[in-house]
């Protein structure tokens with residue numbers, strides 16, 4: 001592709017689409033974004049609740065964390081981030097546990113009081129399984145039956161609607177098990193939340209870009225595709241093709257949000273409910289992310305796993321051989337029939353992406369089609385995120401991801417706040 005001005009259509013105003021829209025526009029291309037929902041931001045969308053005095057994470061808790069200095073610069077030059085360290089709790093049959101598993105958790109379960117005692121105990125409770133081939137075996141072999149029962153078994157079965165014996169161990173491998181008291185959910189170097197919510201970040205990304213909300217590509221696909229030199233498509237790849245080779249599998253979610261008459265309902269932003277008998281997997285109390293104002297009310301969201309069928313929201317791709325084989329066939333179809341369409345993001349590529357990964361992937365794509373970047377000034381990590389984190393004996397951390405080039409931008413305060421609405 002040459003670097004002359006192109007007409008670019010971006011399908012989806014989520015993170016992948018919005019980063020591409022910004023960078024391709026900055027590179028001089030003419031960009032239109034269409035979005036089927038009535039708001040920008042994709043699943044990162046937040047809206048301010050005046051009643052609760054905080055931002056609501058409408059599609060589930062979103063905590064920004066990265067080990068890439070460049071990605072951290074990129075988001076901070078768009079919207080200032082506040083330090084936030086994610087500390088979740090687990091509720092199992094009414095009992096609260098510190099999570100991810102750390103010395104306090106091991107004290108609650110086994111009564112151990114030191115890292116050495118914790119290591120000895122973990123060694124003792126492990127089940128000797130030479131070649132753990134599924135999620136259950138992997139957990140039994142690394143942390144033993146009690147931790148598996150308390151934190152993994154019921155939660156995973158609810159989330160995926162499958163027994164952990166039928167799931168790959170990769171799903172839990174990034175959860176650390178620590179023998180010190182560090183209860184930070186993430187191990188990344190940088191962690192925080194946009195001070196004015198994620199929607200402010202998207203407003204900056206999409207500044208100067210034409211965005212048409214409530215516009216579904218599929219209602220006019222062939223007409224729209226004809227008018228553009230390049231289409232960045234972040235809708236589900238199987239939906240793009242009308243499921244003609246069959247549907248990929250997804251897990252869906254349902255969110256039930258209520259305003260509660262108390263100033264603090266659960267004392268933490270996220271509580272995981274790990275017992276299979278409780279139908280929701282998480283309870284989110286939004287004011288514990290970044291409260292802007294203390295009110296006598298609080299906003300609570302219960303997150304329920306749900307089966308997916310064509311038409312319901314796609315939240316998690318189901319990573320297995322059948323789905324990956326089908327994905328490859330759709331990708332081949334895309335190259336053969338629509339060479340000017342690039343499928344990107346978690347639905348276009350059918351893979352789980354954290355926010356920093358999706359930004360890096362979008363920047364990488366833009367660079368390949370000719371968008372150029374300049375370095376942003378350095379931002380030092382907060383004191384809390386600078387603290388070195390000790391590794392426990394069973395930690396399997398996320399690989400440090402490749403950084404991507406960054407754009408140089410300045411900040412203009414956003415204006416858009418939309419009223420809270422209950423999600424069904």
Ligand SMILES: Cc1cc2nc3c(=O)[nH]c(=O)nc-3n(C[C@H](O)[C@H](O)[C@H](O)COP(=O)(O)OP(=O)(O)OC[C@H]3O[C@@H](n4cnc5c(N)ncnc54)[C@H](O)[C@@H]3O)c2cc1C
Nearest residue numbers: 012014015016036042043060062063217235345346354355
């Ligand atoms: C419950 C949950 C919690 C998460 N928590 C975290 C977290 O704490 N930290 C983290 O780093 N990441 C988290 N993530 C991942 C994060 O949400 C993704 O990395 C990010 O949203 C991916 O952006 P995207 O643009 O690829 O997809 P999306 O955000 O899904 O954007 C795709 C957009 O395309 C639109 N679209 C789809 N089809 C069409 C169509 N036919 N026509 C027009 N528009 C269409 C959709 O409406 C959507 O707005 C979480 C994900 C989930 C599901």
